[in-house]
Amino acid sequence: MHGLDTETLEMTLAAISDFAEREFTDERLIELDEADEYPADLIRRMCSEELGIQLLFIAEEHDGMGGSAYDVYRVCERMARIDLGVATSVLATFLGSDPILMGGTPEQQHHWMSRIANEGLLMAYGATEAEAGSDLGSLKTVAVPVAEDGEVVGYRITGQKQWISNGAVADLYSILANTEKGPTWFILEKGVEGFSAAAPEHKHGIRLSNTAALYLDDVFVGADALVGTELGQGLVQAQQVFGYTRLMVAAFGLGGGWEALDRAIAYSKERIQAGGPLSEKQGYTHKLIVPHALRLEAGRAYIEETAERIDEGTHGHLNTEGAIAKYIATEAGNDAADAAIQALGGYGYTHDYMVEKIKRDVRITTIYEGTSEIMEMTIAR
Template structure:
């Protein structure tokens, strides 16, 4: 099963991706300004055909792309992932007109996409969205709305060309009262400001001052926006784990090289048992996380019923593992890893955010527990079944 063993073609493709990232993408990333959309880098991803693969590949291929790019250039990985996250709802739920207008531009890197779900008061609790979509009749009497409120912590904001926006069309209806909209950045009343964050990729806040939208801007069906959001996150959560695994592998590779050549206490660091055991633990956790990510992605591609649980487990384990591995790598490198510009200094800043975005680790645990209890309630006899006389 490919969830646990990649075939030779997949292994070769991953190696090719790392080469492309090193030769073509990292130079573009190095020229970018931290915290800002790097349009030459996005265009480079388009020229290499990687952005178009976002709409033709399955979840496992998406994970392989993100993991491979992250090992070489986290900036390239993030630029690819944000295009996919922002545009996937258009690909999966958009009208023919929406798809024809935006997806070719996303694929060639000339349009930057963004996924606008989080709000100042509704981050982890996505069902508590407060951005209002008030009916005003601009869409022919019953299909027009005005968006009023705020979005915050939005990747690629405020420089994106369009946003997948989730707004409340039915007050006091919880998750059932949310609608997804495709909102071009040039709509009147839509403004944004960048936020200066620990991680170097672009993040901003958006303000909606009676921004007009119509039925032609709806993604999916009115009132079904929460489903659009959750189905998108079920696809991308394992690939967030793949991003984390890529960072963990980069930190592990750097540690293997450093502890082999660094001399201390009469020999290379790798000969110290405490160092060797720490490196073994780093490798063990990285591989375990990788396998869980691949398994979750394969489950998504197969249409398995337990995708929400698997996706949450994969993101949780991989992001927590990456935090451990990068921290351990910094410790084994010593002060040099804290110097600005060092690979591990960069990874140390990058690795913290994935434990929060697209559902914090605590949210993933809640999802896992909820799915486990739901499954148990559907098969109550399993818990009450008496042990057989011959059971051990």
Template sequence: MVGLDKETRQMVLETIREYGRKHLPHAKLIELDSKNEFPVDIMKDLYDPNQVACNLIMIPTKYGGLGGNSYDIYRACEELARIDLGVCTSVFATFLGMDPIFVGGTEAQKEKWIKKIAESSCYVAYGATEAAAGSDLLHLKTKAERVMDGDKIVGYTLNGGKMWITNGGVAGVYTILARAPKGVSWFVIEKGTKGLSSDKHEDKHGIRLSDTTPVNLQDVFVPAENLIGEVEGKGLRQAQAVFGYTRLMVAAMALGAGWKAIEYAVRYSQQRKVGGQPLNTKQGFTHKLIVPFAARLEACRAYVEEVAHRIDGGEDGLQTEGAIAKMLASETGDAACNSAIQAFGGNGYVREFPVEKLKRDIKITCIYEGTTEILQLTTFRERWQANINAEGKFYDAIADEMTALNAKDPGVGAGAAATALRALSAALKACYEEKLTSNQIAHLKLGELMAFAETAAAFCRAAAKPELPESASFGRDAWRAMSRIHAAHTASWIASEGLELVAGCTAADASGLADTLDFKAVARAQKAAVADMDLVALELVRVFKEEEIAG
């Protein structure tokens, strides 16, 4: 998919930034947060085609949109999340709500509904989740019973309830997943349809500016032409088909909020003095609370961009890649926000300063669109099978790629990434030979380690390119140093965690694995890591200069 040209994309992103600067300073955001209200006027502006029009980014031009692709939408989601994750969630929910129509709808349905959504600037709600059906939609209880006119199906009567539905109380269009006679199916329902209702807005821990409600369906009649795809039983396949894309967008949102927290912490560190010196001059501050998360978030960015370009190139079946992107980006963003509170000290714990709200908001990225644990299991299952199909050499092949890259460009950490990948391969072999995957904890841990390894490889590929990516905020030397930092940490993390996992899951003596994991190579990979962190710390101060931070 072609997407926006660079000039148009930059204009869209700057429009979003400028709107945030003018209309959504922290004082306004915390006021709205305390009221726990959906900001109708703000969202109206964001959806107004004459102002921001962020709802039109993903809609193809032939349906009245801007025609953005996955890369464009990732950039927009990140920018919106830097302003407010609740507002971003509401916009993302409109994107998500249209996905069943894009993926499974007939051309006539797309022409009708996508055009209507674009022209009316309405919100869309994606109605899949139920009390007993979150990540596991097989337990879906909402039913769609056929309404017949002789032998002809003229419509469906839907009964059931949905929960945690973003835009549930404000949407103009709902896409609802229900169990029809021939299987789970998607339906389009308009606001005002008899029997469709929403309950009160949830009193949430974070993202309080997004509208989140239960949605009830009581004898809701839906015309047959509103069955997406006009064939029953394709709903689960349609839902699964977009996970690669939708989870990538949540990763982008975590990038935005995580980086905003780091930015605040770096700016604050230049004005806060301890022992007569600014905090940013102290390694105990920068190297513990800031730099590791900056490097890991940029590794996640490299992976997000790699996957986005693959999606835009027409590649299908990237659900595992979407899971990896969301898993590590959301956990890293959450950790970055937590460290930002620590960086602010007592000021970070009060609502006058913005990092407190960022920490409350970002936690949801570890939960919605698949919890971290579900994504670890998803990643493990798919990559474990891929490794078996490759006769135990799946990650060895990527390690060989990294070794070759290191020979051409030793300055991006590809040698350390190769060490990490070989250590992961050794841990997988030990788990296979000792039959340790009967322990579910092994699935979770291995899924996590796979995410670290694959993002390290992606970052090395990106950092070795002669040109910085369009999204880069830093100089080339610092960005390459970030790649080296992430690769070195990944090598150490996989080797140590892999050893602990295997030794902990077996009653046999696992000490021999230490040699297989090659801790000598891991040690070599750590060379000059502190010097790299020094370089990155200085670059962060150069980019995020001192400014007053308060409500």
């Protein structure tokens, strides 16, 4: 994939940074975090003509910018440095549209992707259930065909989804349900009768994202809601994008870890102890800064290599490589954020200094889109 030219990518990153400087100040982020508030108006503005961040994920033939894996990694890292909850909300639309891109007919792809591009629709990826996280084969949600005169005219879907990003705020949902031929993706729009969301989860971190359970009570969808033309392709379609989506979460870990570490570095230059700044004391820098910078940049190197191989389009799905990138970068990011709290001492442990919040946020990167333990299993295979 060609992707964006360097100038366009840098302009995109600069526009995101400018928006963040105006709208996501430290004070505002702390306020929203403490209130456990999803900033709906700001997310909508980011996915409107004002910023148009969703266009990066969408091909040019569907009215998007046609960003490459490398472009998306760079944007995900920048978003994570602003706020991981906000970054999660934006990525959820991309993740939610993956079943359409992987399994939809050309007509479905153009219809839905162009609507996301032009209307700024938010999506949610409805796969996970209480008893089916990494093991999606255990899902209990079912889709029963509805026939008239011997022809299938739709499906009735019943079940419950758990831990769904954008769950209560999305306009469009991709829902994985069991059919007579196996797990299958369906597209649902908000407001369908029998389809509802629970109250948002009260989370440890990424509190600026909306995470909620979904309830489907005999929800009827037309036959055209089936993604593609065949039943039973859901798990195959999901597997096809893990290399890509886990690379983006790796970028989240990288961005969150570096944001925390950069704040620790700035503090170390100003904090005077025993006659000099902490930045000049090896006992401080060689424990709390240098090892974490090294691990983060090792993660970056693997992310970039994997992104380039994905963009070449000749190496398969790279699920193992995506797992390696996620494991390295998210574990490094989590450790770096923890070290940043230690680096700031008592200040780092308070709400007024952002590293405490960043640590709570970056922790999720070692859990969602496959835990670190699942990454180890994937790599071992």
